[in-house]
Amino acid sequence: xxxxxxxxxxxxxxxxxxxxxxxxxxxxxxxxxxxxxxxxxxxxxxxxxxxxxxxxxxxxxxxxxxxxxxxxxxxxxxxxxxxxxxxxxxxxxxxxxxxxxxxxxxxxxxxxx
Amino acid sequence: xxxxxxxxxxxxxxxxxxxxxxxxxxxxxxxxxxxxxxxxxxxxxxxxxxxxxxxxxxxxxxxxxxxxxxxxxxxxxxxxxxxxxxxxxxxxxxxxxxxxxxxxxxxxxxxxxxxxxxxxxxxxxxxxxxxxxxxxxxxxxxxxx
Numbered sequence: 001x002x003x004x005x006x007x008x009x010x011x012x013x014x015x016x017x018x019x020x021x022x023x024x025x026x027x028x029x030x031x032x033x034x035x036x037x038x039x040x041x042x043x044x045x046x047x048x049x050x051x052x053x054x055x056x057x058x059x060x061x062x063x064x065x066x067x068x069x070x071x072x073x074x075x076x077x078x079x080x081x082x083x084x085x086x087x088x089x090x091x092x093x094x095x096x097x098x099x100x101x102x103x104x105x106x107x108x109x110x111x112x113x
Numbered sequence: 114x115x116x117x118x119x120x121x122x123x124x125x126x127x128x129x130x131x132x133x134x135x136x137x138x139x140x141x142x143x144x145x146x147x148x149x150x151x152x153x154x155x156x157x158x159x160x161x162x163x164x165x166x167x168x169x170x171x172x173x174x175x176x177x178x179x180x181x182x183x184x185x186x187x188x189x190x191x192x193x194x195x196x197x198x199x200x201x202x203x204x205x206x207x208x209x210x211x212x213x214x215x216x217x218x219x220x221x222x223x224x225x226x227x228x229x230x231x232x233x234x235x236x237x238x239x240x241x242x243x244x245x246x247x248x249x250x251x252x253x254x255x256x257x258x
Binding site: 019021022023054055059062063066083090091092093096 | 138217233
C-alpha cells in the first residue's frame, strides 16, 4: 500500500495505490485523519491505483465523507476502475459520494459546490 | 493448496490461512485464479473474490474476535455449473439469526460485508452444527464467457 498526498490550490489530493482491505484500510484511515488534523479544506481521493476495495475500504471513505461534511469541506473521488465503481454501486453509495472522472473534473467540482 | 477430484469430475482445492488480515490477499488471489480456470466471466470473478474476502474478514473480526493464529480453512469445489466455497473456522459459535445485512439508507461506516455477500452470491448458507466453530457455504452458478 502506498499513500501519497499532493497539495493543490485549496485541496489535498490523496493518491492510494494498492488493495484496500481489512489489512490496509486502517492505514488509509490514519492518513485521512492526519489530513483532517491539518485542517485540509477539501479532499480529493485518486483511486486509479486501487484494483480491489472491500467494505472496510468503503467504510473508511464514508467516515472521511462525514468528517469533511462536518467541517463544511468537500470530498470527491476520481479515477475509479470499473470493479471499484461496482463496489460503490452495490452499496448504493455511488449516489452519496461525488464520483468524478478525473482530477480536473474533481478540482472543478469543488469550486462548483 | 491440495487438489482433489470428486466422483462427478468436479475439482476440489483446499487452502488454509491463519485468520489474519495480511493473508486475505492470498485467498483473493487463489479464488481469482480458480474463477479464471472455471471459465466464468470477469464480473462474476470479482464478485466471488469480494464475497470470499468479506466472509473471511467477518470470521477474523467476529468469530475469532480479531487476528489470530487460528485457521480459516477454505474448500473450493469447481464443477461445470458452479463454484462452491466452504469457509470453516474454529472460533466462537455464531448466532445465525443475527447475521443480517444493514439498511442501505443509513449512511454510516461499517456493516456492509453481509450485504455484499448476499447480493453477489447465488446461495449463502451458514452452519454452526459443529463441535467447534462454524462454516459458511457460498455458491455462484457459472455463466460462461
